[in-house]
């Protein structure tokens with residue numbers, strides 16, 4: 101089977117006039133935007149999708165970590181302030197997202213844990229956590245459940261709905277040995293959106309590794325290989341790549357009316373719209389709304405509550421490596437092959453609210469050398485590089501607390517290539533995040549030791565790859581930006597369709613939930629359009 105791909109010559113030509121105000125304009129083509137394009141077009145709705153990055157070819161993907169980092173990553177400067185080590189280590193690149201058709205699903209590792217029901221009601225269950233701005237999601241797990249099932253099936257998540265698991269690579273086996281010896285019970289092969297057998301027009305994974313470099317075989321789910329080709333094939337989706345949305349316009353009735361964007365040559369165009377869905381990943385989604393201020397919306401579009409940009413979340417993360425007596429070879433096979441779920445629960449007896457997952461770490465030598473301790477050098481550092489063949493690793497992904505002061509604002513001085521203020525991210529760690537991190541280090545170190553590690557090294561956090569919550573869902577319009585459908589509390593035809601909607605971060609990786617919310621939102625938009633309400 102050939103890998104599905106989206107090379108330029110295959111793209112069906114469909115074009116919409118700039119003055120066509122019957123179209124839904126989607127901004128961004130990643131997990132949220134790509135899914136919206138598929139879900140709306142299959143319901144017969146016409147879509148213009150604006151994507152800031154280029155359209156890659158599958159043959160552009162090579163098994164070289166830095167080459168692909170350079171090709172895929174969103175490298176426009178962002179600023180970072182605050183007490184988090186990320187502000188210290190990555191002051192101009194605090195986040196790790198992609199710029200290209202498919203968005204960060206080109207880069208992602210495809211791990212898809214399903215949240216527990218309690219995770220949607222954190223304010224009610226955790227109570228007051230000092231310094232945290234917790235809210236319950238205005239939707240519960242029961243309502244989300246059928247959409248999760250649809251998303252898991254769409255993405256081909258292993259271990260769900262009869263979709264076979266992968267066997268687990270060496271890195272997973274080392275993790276499982278440590279977990280077993282520690283008395284953990286709920287561990288094993290990860291639930292990933294990576295085919296173990298050919299499915300849904302995609303190949304089976306060939307376990308070469310490099311999942312975060314753009315999967316060349318098509319074994320890994322991305323909107324680049326799945327949703328976007330499907331949307332284009334309907335003849336109802338025009339994708340404009342290298343087109344950067346600069347601001348969203350509104351009319352005198354307070355409804356959004358179009359999107360101003362710059363094309364590859366820098367020329368500006370205004371695409372009229374019936375509905376606008378913003379799915380530019382949480383930093384750019386918030387920046388775009390803030391940059392779309394007007395006399396009617398002096399603090400940013402849809403920002404009557406002042407919540408646009410606030411309550412940014414990025415998960416508690418931790419990375420630990422152990423040197424083992426025999427080779428582990430963490431660079432072979434899928435990046436996140438194994439998972440331990442035992443700590444993903446709310447148990448205040450551990451000294452913090454919320455839970456976390458631990459997983460086996462896969463990494464090549466270039467990233468290992470760069471990220472294990474930025475700026476570090478000397479004999480000890482070199483000895484870890486020499487030991488790389490025998491290194492095994494664990495990562496942690498846990499719920500972090502939303503804080504009003506962790507937020508995206510517009511930089512007062514710095515401008516991007518379009519003359520727009522760059523995003524400035526303030527990032528502090530909540531005491532609950534730090535308590536969870538300390539506990540997770542204790543657990544991870546014990547697991548690696550139980551598996552036979554001779555020595556252990558703990559790494560500082562990487563640039564943030566899970567950006568969440570800058571336009572959060574809330575029942576109370578004063579507490580957030582969008583309602584239970586991701587629709588602006590204030591503007592009826594403006595939707596937020598990415599991880600910015602998250603009310604809380606949930607313990608696990610976010611993309612399954614982003615896709616789930618997009619499927620649910622698309623159905624709602626279709627109903628509202630059908631009734632002529634938008």
Ligand SMILES: Cc1cc2nc3c(=O)[nH]c(=O)nc-3n(C[C@H](O)[C@H](O)[C@H](O)COP(=O)(O)OP(=O)(O)OC[C@H]3O[C@@H](n4cnc5c(N)ncnc54)[C@H](O)[C@@H]3O)c2cc1C
Pocket residue numbers: 127128129130131132133150151152153174196197198199200201202203204205207208209210211212312343344345346379380381382384385388436565566567597598599600609610611612614
């Ligand atoms: C290395 C790495 C590993 C990851 N692994 C996992 C994992 O295992 N599991 C998991 O759940 N998640 C993982 N993630 C996170 C996952 O990729 C994101 O959660 C997901 O892609 C976010 O979807 P999105 O639609 O919000 O944004 P994106 O997928 O980032 O898409 C946003 C798109 O919008 C475009 N855009 C931005 N601004 C504009 C504008 N103004 N105009 C036009 N276009 C614009 C961007 O170019 C981009 O293509 C990982 C991320 C990274 C970086």
Ligand code: SF4
Pocket residue numbers: 294304305306307308309310311312314315316317318319320433434435
């Ligand atoms: S290991 Fe599998 S999912 Fe990862 S890049 Fe290779 S084929 Fe794709």
